[in-house]
Amino acid sequence: MGRAKQGCGIADRVTCARFAPNQLTAEEVLAIGQMVTAERYRHVPTGRLAVLAQRLGNVFASPATWYRLVRDHGWRRPMTRMHPASPKVGVRAGKPDEIWHIDTSCVRLVDGTKVWLHAVIDNFSRKILAWRVAERFEISSAIAVLQAAVRNAVSGESRPQLMTDGGVENFNGEVDELVGSGLLSRVRALVDVRFSNSMIETWWRTIKHQWLFLHRLETVSAVRRHVEFYVAEYNAVIPHTAFRGQTPDEVYFGHGDQVPEELETGRRAAQASRLAANRAPSCSACSPQDVAA
Secondary structure, X not given: OOOOOOOOOOOOHHHOOOOOOOOOOHHHHHHHXXXXXXXXXOOOOHHHHHHHHHHOOOOOOXXXXXXXXXXXXXXXXOOOOOOOOOOOOOOOOOOOOOEEEEEEEEEEOOXXXXXXXXXXXXXXXXXXXXXXXXXXXXXXXXXXXXXXXXXXXXXXXXXXXXXXOOOOOOOOXXXXXXXXXXXXXXXXXXXXXXXXXXXXXXXXXXXXXXXXXXXXOOOHHHHHHHHHHHHHHXXXXXXXXXXXXXXXXXXXXXXXXXXXXXXXXXXXXXXXXXXXXXXXXXXXXXXXXXXXX
């Protein structure tokens, strides 16, 4: 006769202690749950906690059993990590050539050869001020893009603050000489300031995934050609999401102030035209007057 006919309330045969006498008792499972969720043992990994429980004489069960119970019961270890509050908004400049970011990245050709990319971006406008593609990682390439950015700066009298990572290409005698000449100042991201160098790092991800990786990169000249095209499009053609329809060039040079108003006028005109076009058709079931009403 089945257990159900005998009045047994256990629906799952596996949970019946008489059918599985080696399973943990309810008291042992409770003890495991208490140790797993206890603040006292939060520094002890679960596998080692199983052995510690045996040392303490609390529960004698394998680490695998502990892992299964943690998963089945959804127990969470009290291991909330405490970190200093990170800035919600990155560093922001108030005018062109106030803050620059420089960084170096690399891509691989189809044969595995590394090609090195250097660029300087203006924080205020997000414009790429200078860039270079090099076959080898050389300090001179970083110096060259810095010098080009200084020559092309729209605010010739300003002294940009250069935000860098701690690489040797950014901290060397030649860069020190540029800093010492008064052309720019230099801070190290997350060291001298609490902000990261994420603006230029984000641009590297953008150009790689939205353009470079869409092509078969076989030669350095091919990479250089693709970077040249994308920088031109990015600076002068593609509106940046940080602005109200303006491109980085328009913001940097200050000749795109009318763009937001023009776009708003265009949106209102398009809405009016859309309403007129959608209200114009009629059929036997309705009339324009009914739709307008």
